[in-house]
Amino acid sequence: MAILRDGIDPDALLARSAELEARMGEPGFWDDADAAAKVSAEHARASRKAEAFGQLEADAGDLADLAEMALEDSSLGGELEEQIASVEERIAALEEERLFSGKYDSGDAIVTINAGAGGTDAQDWAEMLLRMEMRWAQQRGFKVELLEASAGEEAGIKSAAFRAEGENAYGLFGAEKGVHRLVRISPFDSQARRQTAFAGLEVAPVIDDVGEIVIDMDDVNVDTYRASGAGGQHVNKTDSAVRLTHRPSGIVVQCQNERSQTANKETALKMLRGKLVELRERERMEELAREKGEAQDVGWGSQIRSYVLAPYTMVKDHRTNVEVGDPTKVLDGDLDKFIRAELLRRAGRGDAAAGGTDDGEA
Incomplete structure (x- = not known):
C-alpha cells in the first residue's frame, strides 16, 4: 500500500480537489460553461481517486482483524474471501491509474x-x-x-x-x-x-x-x-x-x-x-x-x-x-x-x- 500511496499521492489529490472546489465557488465561475465543465470534471476525478484510496486503505487495514476473527468463527470465511477479492480488485484498478501519464491520456x-x-x-x-x-x-x-x-x-x-x-x-x-x-x-x-x-x-x-x-x-x-x-x-x-x-x-x-x-x-x-x-x-x-x-x-x-x-x-x-x-x-x-x-x-x-x-x- 505504501508504493500505491506514493503513486496515487492522496494528499496531493485532496489539496487539488480543495483548490478546484474553491474555484468552483468563485463568482461568475459558471458563466463559461465549457471551462466550468472541465474544472468540474477534474474536481470529480481528484475527489473520486482520493476517496477510493482512503476507503481501500481502511478496508485493507481491516483484513487482519477479519482474518483473525475467521480463525475463531469459520462462518466468516466466505466474507473474508470476498473482502480480499474486493481489495485486490480495487488495488489493481488504482494501480492502472498510475499508468496514465500522457497529456491526453485521461480524456476521450x-x-x-x-x-x-x-x-x-x-x-x-x-x-x-x-x-x-x-x-x-x-x-x-x-x-x-x-x-x-x-x-x-x-x-x-x-x-x-x-x-x-x-x-x-x-x-x-x-x-x-x-x-x-x-x-x-x-x-x-x-x-x-x-x-x-x-x-x-x-x-x-x-x-x-x-x-x-x-x-x-x-x-x-x-x-x-x-x-x-x-x-x-x-x-x-x-x-x-x-x-x-x-x-x-x-x-x-x-x-x-x-x-x-x-x-x-x-x-x-x-x-x-x-x-x-x-x-x-x-x-x-x-x-x-x-x-x-x-x-x-x-x-x-x-x-x-x-x-x-x-x-x-x-x-x-x-x-x-x-x-x-x-x-x-x-x-x-x-x-x-x-x-x-x-x-x-x-x-x-x-x-x-x-x-x-x-x-x-x-
Missing part, C-alpha cells in the same frame, strides 16, 4: 478502424473489430457514439470511427493501436479455404481546446455527401455527411452521424485536431528515437495481435505474449488482460504483465 478518444489487406474478408473483419472495441468500451462504462461507417462492397465495412467518452479512454485505447490479424475459414470462399485478413486501428485524443491545434481552413477540402449507413431518415435523405481532407498532412476524416451538416463539420474538425495531435506526437517520438540511435517504433503499422479461429483457436498479443484460448470471449469485448499487459509493458513492467497463458489455452 476517437477510434478509427480501417479494413486492410484481405478483400471482403478484411472488410468483414473490420466490422468484427469495430464491434469488439465498442463492446469493450461499453462494458468499461464509456459512452460510445458511432461517428461514421462506410459500408463494404459485399460485407462488413471499409472504415468506421467512434468516440469513446470516459475517464482514461485515450490512454486505454492507445494499447489497441496497430494492425489486428484474423485467421479463419473464410465464409466468403466457396472452397472453404483458410484466409488471413487485416484491419488497422488508430486512436486520437478529443481536443476541445481550439487553440491547441490551429487549423487553416484554406488547407482543408470540405466535401459533403449523402450518408450511406444507418442513422435515421434525416441523414439518409440529405447531403449532411461531411468529409474533411487536410492537404498538408494527407489526413482525411468524415462524420455522418450528427443531425445536421454543421454539427457533422464541427465533429469532423475535432477529429482532425485529434489526428494532427497524434501525428505531431508520433513524429516527435520518431525524432527522439533517431537522435538516440534507437530502432524506431513501427507499432503504427505493425501487427500487434493475431486472432486465430482455424485450424486451432487462440488470440495472441505479439507485444506482450499474452495468449487467450477462447477467441469468442475476446471478440465479445473481453480485452482487459491484453490492454493491461500492454500498458504495463510500456511502463517498463512488461515481465510482470506477460506472465503466461490462460488455463486450457491452445
Whole structure:
C-alpha cells in the first residue's frame, strides 16, 4: 500500500480537489460553461481517486482483524474471501491509474478502424473489430457514439470511427493501436479455404481546446455527401455527411452521424485536431528515437495481435505474449488482460504483465 500511496499521492489529490472546489465557488465561475465543465470534471476525478484510496486503505487495514476473527468463527470465511477479492480488485484498478501519464491520456478518444489487406474478408473483419472495441468500451462504462461507417462492397465495412467518452479512454485505447490479424475459414470462399485478413486501428485524443491545434481552413477540402449507413431518415435523405481532407498532412476524416451538416463539420474538425495531435506526437517520438540511435517504433503499422479461429483457436498479443484460448470471449469485448499487459509493458513492467497463458489455452 505504501508504493500505491506514493503513486496515487492522496494528499496531493485532496489539496487539488480543495483548490478546484474553491474555484468552483468563485463568482461568475459558471458563466463559461465549457471551462466550468472541465474544472468540474477534474474536481470529480481528484475527489473520486482520493476517496477510493482512503476507503481501500481502511478496508485493507481491516483484513487482519477479519482474518483473525475467521480463525475463531469459520462462518466468516466466505466474507473474508470476498473482502480480499474486493481489495485486490480495487488495488489493481488504482494501480492502472498510475499508468496514465500522457497529456491526453485521461480524456476521450476517437477510434478509427480501417479494413486492410484481405478483400471482403478484411472488410468483414473490420466490422468484427469495430464491434469488439465498442463492446469493450461499453462494458468499461464509456459512452460510445458511432461517428461514421462506410459500408463494404459485399460485407462488413471499409472504415468506421467512434468516440469513446470516459475517464482514461485515450490512454486505454492507445494499447489497441496497430494492425489486428484474423485467421479463419473464410465464409466468403466457396472452397472453404483458410484466409488471413487485416484491419488497422488508430486512436486520437478529443481536443476541445481550439487553440491547441490551429487549423487553416484554406488547407482543408470540405466535401459533403449523402450518408450511406444507418442513422435515421434525416441523414439518409440529405447531403449532411461531411468529409474533411487536410492537404498538408494527407489526413482525411468524415462524420455522418450528427443531425445536421454543421454539427457533422464541427465533429469532423475535432477529429482532425485529434489526428494532427497524434501525428505531431508520433513524429516527435520518431525524432527522439533517431537522435538516440534507437530502432524506431513501427507499432503504427505493425501487427500487434493475431486472432486465430482455424485450424486451432487462440488470440495472441505479439507485444506482450499474452495468449487467450477462447477467441469468442475476446471478440465479445473481453480485452482487459491484453490492454493491461500492454500498458504495463510500456511502463517498463512488461515481465510482470506477460506472465503466461490462460488455463486450457491452445
